[in-house]
Amino acid sequence: MTDPNETHATSTKYPPGRYGRRREPQPGRRWMTLALAGIVAIAGLAIAWQLYTQYGPQEYEPQVQRFYNVTDDGITVDFVVRKEPDKRATCSVRARSASGQEVGLAQVDVPTGAEAFVTYRLATSDRPVTVEVPACGPLQSR
Numbered sequence: 127m128t129d130p131n132e133t134h135a136t137s138t139k140y141p142p143g144r145y146g147r148r149r150e151p152q153p154g155r156r157w158m159t160l161a162l163a164g165i166v167a168i169a170g171l172a173i174a175w176q177l178y179t180q181y182g183p184q185e186y187e188p189q190v191q192r193f194y195n196v197t198d199d200g201i202t203v204d205f206v207v208r209k210e211p212d213k214r215a216t217c218s219v220r221a222r223s224a225s226g227q228e229v230g231l232a233q234v235d236v237p238t239g240a241e242a243f244v245t246y247r248l249a250t251s252d253r254p255v256t257v258e259v260p261a262c263g264p265l266q267s268r
Contacts (some may be wrong), residue, residue, distance in 0.1 A: 185209065186207055186208075186213075186261075186262035187209070187262075188205055188206070188217050188259035188262045189208070189259075190204070190258060190259055191243075192204050193256070196253070196254060197253070198250075199250055199251075200247055200249050200250050200254075201221050201247075201248050201250060201254045201257050202245065202247045203219060203248060203257045203259075204243070204244070204245050205219075205244055205246075205259050206242065206243050206244075207236045207241070207242045207244065208240065208241050209262075210240070211238060211239055212238055213238065213264065214235065214237060214265040215235075215236040215242070215265055216233050216234065216235055216236065216262065216263060216265050217236055217244075217261065217262040217263075218231065218232075218233060219232050219233075219234050219246055219248050219257065219259055220257065220258050221248050221250050221254035221256070221258075222254060222256050222257075223252045223254060224253075229250040229251050229254050230248045230249060230251065230257075232246070234246050235265060236265075
């Protein structure tokens, strides 16, 4: 026969008032964790898709090869546009002065071909120090 005042080591109940307040496990919290994880995953995918469409492979990819023949009223630029071979394009060509001010801007038609090479003389209002092709798009009728 066992003594009722005797404690056993296998008991899972703690004496009241000892070891602080014990909480009972709450089984209903797992769905909340899964829902939060799902919302975070969907938001992450939405952000990744937005960045891919904004900065991923573009339909028209211009790249300046070189610029030369710099004068007070113009600059010559060689650039390549990578695109689908059967598409024509229009590219913006922009020149900037030493202060960063835009001194020349033109819309240049690009012929068909997967890598269309273009040489263009851009007229400027002041002496340019650099030229860029910031954007290209489908050929626009004028």
